[in-house]
Amino acid sequence: MIKKIEAIVRPEKLHAVKKALSDIGIVGLTVMDVVGRGRGSGVQMQWRTGVYVVDLLPRKLISIILSEENVNATVEAIKKAAYTGEKGDGVIFVYPVENVIRISTNEQGKNAIMYQGDIDERKKR
Amino acid sequence: MIKKIEAIVRPEKLHAVKKALSDIGIVGLTVMDVVGRGRGSGVQMQWRTGVYVVDLLPRKLISIILSEENVNATVEAIKKAAYTGEKGDGVIFVYPVENVIRISTNEQGKNAIMYQGDIDERKKR
Amino acid sequence: MIKKIEAIVRPEKLHAVKKALSDIGIVGLTVMDVVGRGRGSGVQMQWRTGVYVVDLLPRKLISIILSEENVNATVEAIKKAAYTGEKGDGVIFVYPVENVIRISTNEQGKNAIMYQGDIDERKKR
Amino acid sequence: MQTHKRGFTVLVLFILSYFVAAFVLNGAFSVVAQEATPETTAEAAAEDAAPAEEAAPEEAAPAEEAEPEPTIADLIAMIDTVWVLVAAFLVFFMQTGFALVEAGFVRAKMVVNILMKNFFDLSVGAIAYWAVGFGLMFGAGNAFFGTEWFFLSGIPEIYPGLTIPTFAFFFFQFAFAATAATIASGVMAGRTEFKGYLLYSLVVTALIYPIVGHWIWGGGWLAELGFSDFAGSTVVHSTGAWIGLIGAMILGPRPNRFGPDAVPMPGHSMTLATMGTFILWLGWFGFNPGSQVAATPGPIALITVNTNIAAAAGAISAMLLGWLLIGKPQLPWALNGALAGLVAITAPCNDVTPFESIIIGALGGIVMYFGVNLLEKRQIDDVVGAVSVHGFAGVWGTLAVGIFGASGGLVHTGSFEQLGVQTIGIFAVCGFALVTAFVMFSAINAVGWLRASKSAMNVGLDVYEHGMVAYPEFTTSPSEPVPFS
């Protein structure tokens, strides 16, 4: 079964998370800029006469499509790399995926998300 | 069961939607900038000699992870706040979610998406 | 049943994919800017004294909510339009969707994702 | 689209009729052709110290021979002309400064529109001030306006009482007129239609500003009274600001600017705003020292020093005040503070010491600060703070002549006379500007060309009025100011 992990982390942690994922052999990933709100509070800003609160703060959303058996290891790796212990560290969501098709090779399903030297290859060794 | 709501709304409605969600007790959410096409038509633009149509118009995508029992109330709140009645008001999608992990506290599942004074706490009162 | 297709393609292929989708009658879609990593390698960049590799390259993420019966045709259309045969052409993901609500009309489910002259109407003719 | 086409046609007809009427009334063409022909000018110039008309050596040589030896007066004319032209170029450059400050202080979806307005202030002003404005302002006439020199016809070769060609004086003054016009664009940004703005720009540079100018600089009734405004705190800055104020009041605020659903509308680029302020500060070295209209070393050096130090004092005072009252040192306050200091020193710059300039500038910053807060409370939407910067600080600067001025100021002479005259002038100009601007904007409003439609403001004036956006490739989030963290 194929799953999707979406991790929403602090922008300055992106490098660390990326490195942690590389270390365990997660290669394919997609990142986007989002702003969000969770348990933390906003930031106070000023513009001329007024003070206002920006309650949506910038985060990085990292999304990874992977086999079910790799979900746990990946979640652990992200948790460790993104952790500071303060509010605002972010959340990880797991979703079901029904199919994957790689455009350049026309591979489908699990084959489509295999990469050279990735977590699955490493496990075999 | 945990669900994900994705609402695609007009950029100028973001504030109203955010406020409506706060009002019913939806705290956690993530917003991103997207461009999209639905039933509406595009905008005509010009550059020097040529006229061209931009058919992908900017929208805000608001995504909320929440318990199944709160989906209806949330959808209603969004519908009301984002409504103008004209083409281009947007759409709301609901997806299944398999798990949620909060990084700072390591909570899982429903616990991970509970917030102080949120919709669930309010219901109890 | 309703599905969601997410296609991650080269930015310069966005126009071609959009056209291919129009051609087969896919109207509604949402596009966002992402950066990602797959089987390809990064780009080498320089800043003053240092050389560094940018391994997350810009891609366009196109997301389409559609009926299950149209998934195959749509995937084929995207594959054809986005194809170059080199690494980096991108991937297509398919997810389950539980519900769709259109804000302006309050339509639900399949009705909400019907458009004038779209793939379903064409099929009937 | 249909209405657009019609509006456009009306505008073109209006502009054409403006020219035609003017020509008929003045028999302008023939006169212009006679008077301003370069033959005359060129001959006169030859009497100066002109060495060569062309760069090519061959042609230049013969031309030099029979010329009379240039006199000391010829040389002074040369020096003064170079000085005044350079100063005029600096004032001209202030248009760029205004455009950048205003662009930086509006949201990204309004940038093309505000740039267009600044660009056409200059362009429309160049034609209007040439055709009508300069004559109204400096031509002989009555105590209220001039009645000759339209289309520069009949102008003397050398401007009376000065050493420089009238053309040079005209160009210097044109740059001032454009400045006056451009002030209101910032006040009324983000909601004014482009068509209506073009009309506004025409009327201000052709009529309103020149008439005020005539009163004070053109030998009109305020000049007779002894009103003193060396470089234009009142003539240029306050006039522009009062016009903008009325405009803002008739227009009303931008949607969601005030009230319970108010959203913050921070300017889209602090680099543009800062760059613009730097350029304005630079341009003021043409504005103030250039207003000496002669390269007299002592005064122009003193004025330069005073101008600079007042700007610095204004920046510091406004920044510190904001820090004290809001809790953080804010860039917009600093920028507006420097500008307020500059506006304040504009009237008294030739008649005070550097130390007094610091006081004047610093108070200018403070006046501006409270002015912005006052308008905010009154829910008048002045997008860039120009009413406070140019209006309130301009009033303060004009009063400062009566307080610190070495020749008639309260602290030096103990007499309230000058201060009284200054007050009269301030009220007279303010009243005139408010009334004429009210008439003008009401008229524009009546034809429906003033306030943009609500959907235009939501979508952005850029898309709606100009069919384009300023930064097509950058993802922008117009309604959500995004900090880092």
Place this chain on the structure above:
Amino acid sequence: MQTHKRGFTVLVLFILSYFVAAFVLNGAFSVVAQEATPETTAEAAAEDAAPAEEAAPEEAAPAEEAEPEPTIADLIAMIDTVWVLVAAFLVFFMQTGFALVEAGFVRAKMVVNILMKNFFDLSVGAIAYWAVGFGLMFGAGNAFFGTEWFFLSGIPEIYPGLTIPTFAFFFFQFAFAATAATIASGVMAGRTEFKGYLLYSLVVTALIYPIVGHWIWGGGWLAELGFSDFAGSTVVHSTGAWIGLIGAMILGPRPNRFGPDAVPMPGHSMTLATMGTFILWLGWFGFNPGSQVAATPGPIALITVNTNIAAAAGAISAMLLGWLLIGKPQLPWALNGALAGLVAITAPCNDVTPFESIIIGALGGIVMYFGVNLLEKRQIDDVVGAVSVHGFAGVWGTLAVGIFGASGGLVHTGSFEQLGVQTIGIFAVCGFALVTAFVMFSAINAVGWLRASKSAMNVGLDVYEHGMVAYPEFTTSPSEPVPFS
């Protein structure tokens, strides 16, 4: 990488050999060292009115004593030098204007590349024009090019026929040469390799532009014929534009620019483009009035007024035309219109009235408008519209001398003579520029240094050629212009 290294080595060798060859041919070093040594210059300067060499009072005092009293002529030299240098600084500043306009009109992924090209136009031009260009252009020689003054060796202290030092004249002319070179960079933006562009820049500032310049300003055959181009509508602007035109034709358009798969390619920043145009307009006050090469009050004041009002007229006419034909008042048309007005008035600016300048400027804007549409139809990809702005409007301006010129123009003298001469000059320069540019670009193309590879254009020249992007932190969507709403 390998080929890159080789290309680089070839380029370095080329540049080195250029210098070595030049030195050997001219025995340059020794002559330069002798002639241009500051001792000589400094002595000569002392004969002027120089008060002090250093700011420190102690050192200055003794130096003053035995100097002869300065004469009126010395003073004129001082004034003229100050004027010409200030004008040259303004022209120099136009490089910034060009860089910004071009950067604003290209897409974000090409910005670093176009900035590099503008920056090196200036840098390469500074060396090339010093080494070869100035001598070719102004040195004595034959009717077609000069043959002395290479590396500024043997130049006279004061430029013959003028009052200013040759060094000042040289610097003024250098700024013009850099302008000519920079025009083509905008035409050929977004697809030209940087290596090839460096060669282009070298050849234009060292050879093509100076030869044309010699014909017209250096006493060459067109000057003999009576061809009149006061500040360079043809010499500078058209020359640059024709070279760019050939470049664009040899290069071909950017991918997906024309044809069924065409995508719109709006410039990435309207603020940059507008700021650049403001700066160019300002710089033109050095370009035109400075071309008097002397601070003669009458002419420089008239030229300033004419220059300004023509720019305004061009902006208005092009904007209104676009509004009428496309339906919206567009910023790019306004900007290009002002520039076209400026280019058009460049040749006749000293010989017409302000009213005629309005006509010339307004028609400049219209010529430009149709020019851009013409090239579009011919599928010639001129990224910033420079061929129309500098080429077509330049032709119109050059003809305008023969039509409106007070000294020989059709409407004033009734004679077609001057118009005829102007036409000859236009064709001669156009022909020469097209042919030499064709040879040059074909040669660069032959070694494969002209057109960037398709993948480089997709990825962006910035990443591919320079290993960087202009705005690394901003999310950009290169292929999808995004409006709000």
Place this chain on the structure above:
Amino acid sequence: MQTHKRGFTVLVLFILSYFVAAFVLNGAFSVVAQEATPETTAEAAAEDAAPAEEAAPEEAAPAEEAEPEPTIADLIAMIDTVWVLVAAFLVFFMQTGFALVEAGFVRAKMVVNILMKNFFDLSVGAIAYWAVGFGLMFGAGNAFFGTEWFFLSGIPEIYPGLTIPTFAFFFFQFAFAATAATIASGVMAGRTEFKGYLLYSLVVTALIYPIVGHWIWGGGWLAELGFSDFAGSTVVHSTGAWIGLIGAMILGPRPNRFGPDAVPMPGHSMTLATMGTFILWLGWFGFNPGSQVAATPGPIALITVNTNIAAAAGAISAMLLGWLLIGKPQLPWALNGALAGLVAITAPCNDVTPFESIIIGALGGIVMYFGVNLLEKRQIDDVVGAVSVHGFAGVWGTLAVGIFGASGGLVHTGSFEQLGVQTIGIFAVCGFALVTAFVMFSAINAVGWLRASKSAMNVGLDVYEHGMVAYPEFTTSPSEPVPFS
């Protein structure tokens, strides 16, 4: 918040006490009021060629009558004043250039902060240099600092040994002082608190820079020794750079700048950086030729040419070197190379040939290149490369006087004497700057106002210190440089 309020109060008290102390010590107010009153100045000016005080013809006419005929000396004073003021305006404009270069080279989340710092360099410097700096630098005193002219009290009308008003000379020198102060802001960008920076700025423009200036330009001990630094390679540029160097060392690098977790930190806007460099290049035409402090045609023309060609050579050499060693022609190297060439030519610009200027500029670019790499290796975080541009290239330029200088240089005179003196000066200034800056920064550090907190740097100084962001509407990805493809 609480601590912020306290810090703010301390700062205000500090600034106030600074003024109070100064006033008491100098009995300043009364003296200023007496000496610098415009009455005196205006009278003196009237003895010049002043035609009219006001633009209004009526008032101007009578004033002219009884004046004595202006002499040749009066005219020279006029010309020189115009020249020096224009040059000062250009130097003033360099502040804009510095602000843009530095803003372009930092990340987007630090932009407001760096703009504030540049803006207040100017503002604080204007007050501090007027109050204390100018007196320390140019007032009579001992070999190490001046002891008069504080608050410009007691200054002579005409600056001794020159023809221009002291006010004009003061303003020119103020612009230099602001330049010196602004250099360090770039070195220390992205991690210095704003409060601490204000103090730094005050101390540098009031004390450190003026004392160095006194040694060399104010008749101090290095001037006596024969140390030659025409326009300030050492006085202005190196001084600023050494102060910045110590600052950077005490501050330490930005987080994640070096070490195994280092991330690249490319500047956020190449257009801003390039625009800034163009403006600096332009400003240098005020910096160097203006330092003649008189409009002597020969020297100012030569200096202009030398300045320009050295910049070009620096840009080319640094760009080619980077191309050779890294593989791509890089814009930042080109920009810094031009600046290094300009810094290098600053000291010798009046005493060398254009050919020598090319050599000096080209080597300046190379020195800068290796300097940047050296600091990188030593893990000193110089954000914009200013230590190398202004410090190392400044040293090279100062030495170049001793090598190429026509009056005392090794290659022309064969004597090592000048070179020896230059070396002494370089070490003396470096030593003094390092020691005083060390004391200053250590003191600021001790009160905890120097290095921003880690979270402030993560969030961005803009949000943390100023409660705002530079581009609120643009989505930015601070940690991930994004190329196209």
